[in-house]
Amino acid sequence: MPVGYHNVNLFLCDWDTSDYGDLCFNDLFEWLYKLKHNDYVYARDYAQEDEPYYHCCIPAEEFEGIILPYFEISLAEFKERALYNAEKDIYPWQDLNCSNIAYYPTVIPEITEATENKDGSITLKVNVMCLDNKTDCLFSHEVTVMPYDNGGFKYLGNKITYKSQIELPSSEPRIPAQRTAKEQESE
Template sequence: MKRKSILLVLCIGMILTSCESKISLNSTDVKNEKNQKNTTMENPDKGYNLPIDEDKKKEAVNDCEEIMGIIRDIYSEYNGIQEADQNTAEQMMNRMKEIIKQNGNPVIGSDHYSVMDNYQKMEQFLKSAEQEEKGSVILYEADTDGGITRKEYSYDGKEMSVMSAKMIWSEDTEPVLTYISLSKIKEWAYTENGNFCYELCVPEPPEVTEIVDGSCIIRVKPLSEECREYSKKYVSTFGYQGNNLLCSNWNAEDMQGLDYNGLYEYFYQMKYGEKFTAEKEVVGIPAEEFENVIMTYLPVTKEELREWAVYDEQSNMFIWERLGCGNYSPTHFGLSLPEVTEVRNNEDGTIVLTIHAVCDSVVCNDVVITHELTMKIQDDGTIQYVGNRILDNGIDNIPRYQYRLGNLQN
């Protein structure tokens, strides 16, 4: 999933409607509910940009330099290449992780669905903190720029803090420290889903004029290899913004509510392995091309598409409009990451994926909704999606979907 430190979320004049704007610390999220009171600061001060002990700072810098030294050859091999290709970047990070993990500390990549190696040490630290036991743990993150981030989490029996240090490469392939900071953690939880959710102390209005997001979710306990594969291959392309494949209820007998004009670019990317691009904000897609892409992945007919999607009969084209401020109001939920947590194979040949929407933007909730996506593998090996069902009335907890072209209603 997306990992970050402090993210500046710019207010662009639109109301951000979303799931609850606080960390969920109920009994379903925290393994040891009786210690919930210990994960919230009673009298929080500013808690950020705290002074760092010189010995601790020196230790962090030395650790980073040592790690950079042992991954230098890997970075030199990939230098510049990984910036243009995501797969290459992941290959580089995985090789870096293999080296870094040998020191016994937890290490993770900055890519979505990255596996935390040596996660047991991180999990033990969090479980001990739930029991009010003092301790610390160091987590390394291999980044797509070839650098690393070192995060040292400490718990003193009452409060948790994190010291973060980021080191990158100079043009001469020398390690350079870009920042080091110490912040208190306002709230935190280790959830039953294996995620470390927390909110850093950050500047708040009126001290700042922009919203500073200090929330973060780190997957500690890895998903199974099967779940990671299905997450990356079959659901990560769609997410929860710009289309409603995963955030609406539909099935093979009730498909007219899907936003086909919005879905086109995502299915195009799946089919051709590259993002759909257009020179203009609004373009017409020839009917044959549009229908071929959509019908590869959904059990709909040409006649149904021309009835349910925005189609211009005179030009024989379907309309596509770029996602932007004019047709999309940003929401925290829209930034959620779909995470497959279970794969079930049915006797009729269909595959049902249980998916959690994981939102680490402001709300810090690793199960905003749970839904089941049903798909079927065709004879030619392609996938057809045949239904999505949001469980436990979860659709009532997310923003109403905004159709790409604005003239369709849920």
């Protein structure tokens, strides 16, 4: 919590610190902001642009300060993956709206096992059910985190270990430029 499974793909794609795969950092902004500040982020608090697509302009220092503490990634790779605009020193972020929201029935995660690894990290096995689709296991995944003494942690990876035949929540990024890049890579 509070990240979850709707309109963010942290737990819906395979990735780890050696290959972040399709993980979309931009969509994590409001969820990690809430985790850090115990409050919601509001689009009205940021400059907004409509070109080349609608987005809020999050100052780089704030965006990096919210997301980077939770991941082991170089700043150069992070900037490239998160569409950093060096000229304006911002990152784009889209709040959820009619053009980018993907609706899906409620999913309920349940941690079924926690394993402490030799390096001190913890791998959580999670079974995700969807009562609306009448399944007690829509999919399963393993998320690995590195806890810290101060109560904080870093995400180290996620792996989907089982998928039912029912379509999963969308893992498509909100920002059109990221969706386009993903579509081009798959061609």
